Amino acid sequence: MRDDLKKLWDFMREVTGDDAYERYLTRHRETHPEVPPLTEKEFFASEQDRKWSGINRCC
Amino acid sequence: MPNILSKLVWVVIALVGASAIGGIALHRGEQINALWFIAAAVCTYLIGYRFYSAWICAKVLVLDETRATPAERFNNGRDFIPTNKWVAFGHHFAAIAGPGPLIGPTLAMQFGYLPGTLWILAGSVLGGCVQDMVTMFCSVRRDGRSLGQMARDELGPVGGWAALIGSLMIIVILIAVLGLVIVKAMKHSPWATATVLGTIPVAMLIGIYMRGIRPGRVLEGSLIGISLLLVCVWGGGYINGSESLRGMFDWDDMTCAWFVMIYGFAAAALPVWLLLAPRDYLSTFLKLGVVFMLAAAILIWAPMVKMPALTQFVDGTGPIFKGTLFPFVFITIACGAISGFHSLVSSGTTPKLLANEKEIRMIGYGSMALESFVAIMAVIAATVMEPGIYFAINSPPGVVGKEAADAVAMITSWGFPVTVDQMAALAKGMGEDTLFGRVGGAPSLAVGMATIFSNTFGGQLLDMWYHFAIMFEVLFILTTLDAGTRVGRFMLQDLIKHVSPALGNVSSYPATVISSAIFVGAWGYFLVQGVKDPLGGVNILWPLFGISNQLLAGIALTVATGIIIKMGKVRYAWVTGLPLTWLAIVCTSAAIEKVFSSNPAVGFLAGANKLAADLAAGTLAPAKAAGAPSLILAQRIDAALALLFAAILWIVIADMLRMARRYLKGQSVQPLSESPHVATQLA
Numbered sequence: 040m041r042d043d044l045k046k047l048w049d050f051m052r053e054v055t056g057d058d059a060y061e062r063y064l065t066r067h068r069e070t071h072p073e074v075p076p077l078t079e080k081e082f083f084a085s086e087q088d089r090k091w092s093g094i095n096r097c098c
Numbered sequence: 099m100p101n102i103l104s105k106l107v108w109v110v111i112a113l114v115g116a117s118a119i120g121g122i123a124l125h126r127g128e129q130i131n132a133l134w135f136i137a138a139a140v141c142t143y144l145i146g147y148r149f150y151s152a153w154i155c156a157k158v159l160v161l162d163e164t165r166a167t168p169a170e171r172f173n174n175g176r177d178f179i180p181t182n183k184w185v186a187f188g189h190h191f192a193a194i195a196g197p198g199p200l201i202g203p204t205l206a207m208q209f210g211y212l213p214g215t216l217w218i219l220a221g222s223v224l225g226g227c228v229q230d231m232v233t234m235f236c237s238v239r240r241d242g243r244s245l246g247q248m249a250r251d252e253l254g255p256v257g258g259w260a261a262l263i264g265s266l267m268i269i270v271i272l273i274a275v276l277g278l279v280i281v282k283a284m285k286h287s288p289w290a291t292a293t294v295l296g297t298i299p300v301a302m303l304i305g306i307y308m309r310g311i312r313p314g315r316v317l318e319g320s321l322i323g324i325s326l327l328l329v330c331v332w333g334g335g336y337i338n339g340s341e342s343l344r345g346m347f348d349w350d351d352m353t354c355a356w357f358v359m360i361y362g363f364a365a366a367a368l369p370v371w372l373l374l375a376p377r378d379y380l381s382t383f384l385k386l387g388v389v390f391m392l393a394a395a396i397l398i399w400a401p402m403v404k405m406p407a408l409t410q411f412v413d414g415t416g417p418i419f420k421g422t423l424f425p426f427v428f429i430t431i432a433c434g435a436i437s438g439f440h441s442l443v444s445s446g447t448t449p450k451l452l453a454n455e456k457e458i459r460m461i462g463y464g465s466m467a468l469e470s471f472v473a474i475m476a477v478i479a480a481t482v483m484e485p486g487i488y489f490a491i492n493s494p495p496g497v498v499g500k501e502a503a504d505a506v507a508m509i510t511s512w513g514f515p516v517t518v519d520q521m522a523a524l525a526k527g528m529g530e531d532t533l534f535g536r537v538g539g540a541p542s543l544a545v546g547m548a549t550i551f552s553n554t555f556g557g558q559l560l561d562m563w564y565h566f567a568i569m570f571e572v573l574f575i576l577t578t579l580d581a582g583t584r585v586g587r588f589m590l591q592d593l594i595k596h597v598s599p600a601l602g603n604v605s606s607y608p609a610t611v612i613s614s615a616i617f618v619g620a621w622g623y624f625l626v627q628g629v630k631d632p633l634g635g636v637n638i639l640w641p642l643f644g645i646s647n648q649l650l651a652g653i654a655l656t657v658a659t660g661i662i663i664k665m666g667k668v669r670y671a672w673v674t675g676l677p678l679t680w681l682a683i684v685c686t687s688a689a690i691e692k693v694f695s696s697n698p699a700v701g702f703l704a705g706a707n708k709l710a711a712d713l714a715a716g717t718l719a720p721a722k723a724a725g726a727p728s729l730i731l732a733q734r735i736d737a738a739l740a741l742l743f744a745a746i747l748w749i750v751i752a753d754m755l756r757m758a759r760r761y762l763k764g765q766s767v768q769p770l771s772e773s774p775h776v777a778t779q780l781a
Contacts, residue, residue, distance in 0.1 A: 054188040057317040066175040083314040091370040096581040098198040
């Protein structure tokens with residue numbers, strides 16, 4: 040039961056993008072640990088600009 | 099043994115589905131329970147998904163699970179990123195779910211429930227879902243390229259240009275008609291207007307919160323925002339009840355139209371984090387929440403559908419929009435069955451998230467089936483109210499008369515009894531002064547939703563539910579309007595940069611402001627025209643929107659058919675070729691009707707000529723005569739646009755057929771632009 044709730048919570052965080060920065064950090068450490076990562080604020084700002092430069096909403 | 103059991107289950111689903119559809123189709127006279135619609139829809143989607151989509155994936159597309167997807171090959175942790183399939187499904191559904199499938203089916207109910215329902219079911223499983231899935235497949239096999247790029251690569255420059263112009267025009271018309279829907283929901287409704295205005299500072303507050311106070315905390319920011327939105331609904335009610343305040347928010351339709359245009363411009367010119375992005379989070383949460391809540395409420399309450407299966411308006415004399423059942427039911431339903439706009443999300447955006455090719459089936463076909471289910475719920479919400487009330491809300495005063503007594507007399511004479519007292523009691527219950535002539539579909543959908551919610555959850559607070567529903571629809575539409583204006587501005591700058599590099603520079607702020615103003619001006623022109631139109635604007639703009647949307651679907655299906663033929667599968671080309679043929683017939687007949695019909699309420703040219711003749715004869719009232727010249731010009735522009743849409747579709751089809759003919763004769767054609775097979779490393 041607790042595990043299921045935790046899974047649901049993790050899913051909610053992933054689908055809404057709530058955990059995007061944590062995922063970014065994990066990936067960043069794996070791929071190029073020598074470069075300093077963006078701060079959470081910088082990351083979120085650049086993600087929003089990227090997301091809203093293309094078509095991602097319909098009629 | 100399990101094999102037999104599974105076969106048995108599918109036989110039962112098929113039988114239930116067939117008898118539900120049969121029940122809906124053959125039922126006459128008495129009311130019919132809405133659960134039959136739900137059963138018919140769910141069984142149709144299950145059968146379509148289990149058998150048709152599986153067959154297409156196995157035989158036509160031949161999905162290959164050993165092949166690395168663009169997300170894996172170009173993984174950059176940002177836009178290319180292999181994602182859990184349910185997360186990708188959630189993103190894709192949130193992106194394709196728009197207000198179209200709520201509004202279109204509501205308007206199409208003037209023909210009775212049957213034609214619209216059958217088209218939503220058949221059109222989606224055989225057309226819309228197939229389009230979304232096949233377009234997604236094509237894009238996944240081409241490094242996640244967009245529809246426009248694929249059209250250029252596979253058909254040539256003609257196809258590429260057609261796709262570009264088609265997408266730009268659909269966005270202009272789409273925003274204009276959605277703006278009109280908001281205007282008609284807000285005009286002379288202080289409660290709705292105050293609530294909508296309240297959502298703007300709420301969105302900005304959440305924007306500041308997610309940017310500066312707790313960066314990236316999307317979940318908590320959205321939850322705070324949704325609570326504040328509910329306060330806005332309550333606050334709107336408070337303002338509506340206050341004699342001194344309500345006058346400030348009692349706007350006429352032209353004021354509302356200016357508000358929508360200024361808002362659209364501001365949203366495009368301000369930084370995205372301040373207004374556009376936070377509003378999108380709020381509306382996405384609200385959208386998914388309301389869709390599930392509506393489904394639950396319909397299941398719990400199990401309301402009766404009161405609209406007849408067919409009305410006399412199949413002959414083209416309907417009050418909401420003029421035009422015969424064929425082709426206008428298909429043009430009006432538009433995105434509830436096949437939505438061309440989806441092909442822009444199914445290529446370019448979602449393909450970059452897929453971890454494995456085999457997920458194309460669930461995400462492409464499955465989410466459109468869910469979207470079509472939303473359209474079925476809109477059908478139910480529009481038909482559970484008395485048909486007389488449905489027509490009284492949706493018929494423009496230019497058709498049924500300005501006075502309540504005239505309107506109810508005319509609607510009752512059609513065989514849909516309704517009284518002035520009944521409408522007054524309904525308006526009072528919903529917290530409005532009047533519900534007569536509230537065209538555009540949103541108010542009647544809100545009345546339907548409020549009735550369903552209120553009856554399911556305790557029978558109270560009808561006015562709160564109504565304005566909650568209006569707030570939900572407007573928020574939803576404003577998100578499409580913001581995002582559309584921004585994307586439209588980018589597309590426009592992309593075109594302009596060939597002429598003026600300075601104006602085409604997307605990172606220059608003056609260029610942003612100027613090109614946003616040009617784009618808002620383009621859709622604002624059609625919006626103002628719709629507001630001025632004595633027949634309510636829906637009659638002009640919705641068919642134009644439907645035609646442009648179906649045109650885009652036609653382009654996507656043409657590109658897909660060309661690719662299937664070049665894959666050496668000409669014997670399966672009918673999978674996309676059949677829906678394409680049908681769309682070409684529907685689009686062309688609708689465009690011809692809207693341009694050349696001699697009925698001035700249907701044909702743009704006849705409408706313009708009649709107005710010109712009345713103006714010359716001096717039979718128009720002074721107020722109408724003043725606005726006549728601009729309406730005449732506008733109708734001629736509409737005619738040219740409808741012809742342009744039909745022409746673009748046929749040019750693309752001809753280009754594809756020319757290429758197919760050369761290919762089948764063994765002559766040289768643009769080669770298939772599929773990227774080579776790379777084996778997946780993901781487990």
